[in-house]
Amino acid sequence: MEIILALVVAVAVIFFGALISAGNERQRKAIDGLRDQVVMWATQDLRIKREKLARDVRVDDPLGWLNRVATKVCGYDMDLQVVEAFDTPQALICGSAEGNSKIILSPHSPNDIRLIRRDKRSRLSQYAERNPLFSLPRNTTCHELSVLSCGILFDLELPLAWKGLTGQVLGQSDCLWMYRIL
Numbered sequence: 296m297e298i299i300l301a302l303v304v305a306v307a308v309i310f311f312g313a314l315i316s317a318g319n320e321r322q323r324k325a326i327d328g329l330r331d332q333v334v335m336w337a338t339q340d341l342r343i344k345r346e347k348l349a350r351d352v353r354v355d356d357p358l359g360w361l362n363r364v365a366t367k368v369c370g371y372d373m374d375l376q377v378v379e380a381f382d383t384p385q386a387l388i389c390g391s392a393e394g395n396s397k398i399i400l401s402p403h404s405p406n407d408i409r410l411i412r413r414d415k416r417s418r419l420s421q422y423a424e425r426n427p428l429f430s431l432p433r434n435t436t437c438h439e440l441s442v443l444s445c446g447i448l449f450d451l452e453l454p455l456a457w458k459g460l461t462g463q464v465l466g467q468s469d470c471l472w473m474y475r476i477l
């Protein structure tokens with residue numbers, strides 16, 4: 296009788312643990328969805344507020360603009376210098392003046408890079424050997440640069456600065472990904 300009672304209690308504990316775990320996972324997904332909605336709302340709110348400022352957008356010093364943006368994200372001035380630009384997939388490699396870190400800027404998110412890596416038949420996979428986006432080390436930190444993290448006019452200044460730094464036209468992208476290699 297005691298064995299049956301112990302077995303029933305163990306099954307009940309496992310069952311309720313599974314129920315709680317499933318409930319927690321559902322709540323996590325709901326919170327992630329709310330976070331995405333708040334980010335979209337904040338971005339749209341900033342776009343409405345900046346309509347008046349958008350008429351006078353210029354980037355006279357693209358490298359200075361890039362250093363200001365990197366300083367906002369990293370918290371300190373890295374004094375970036377452009378090393379090399381790649382066109383397929385688009386990437387800009389910069390080094391800090393001290394030489395202690397390397398930055399790769401790209402409109403491609405980490406998920407985009409993973410998808411390109413997995414799809415061996417992709418037309419971009421032929422560039423995998425040369426492009427540094429495909430050989431990022433494990434200690435790479437990734438930051439999303441957007442209107443929310445870099446300023447109210449970031450998505451308007453980005454194409455101008457990218458053209459000034461690389462000579463290339465940036466596609467339809469309102470954010471930039473910064474991969475920092477220590």
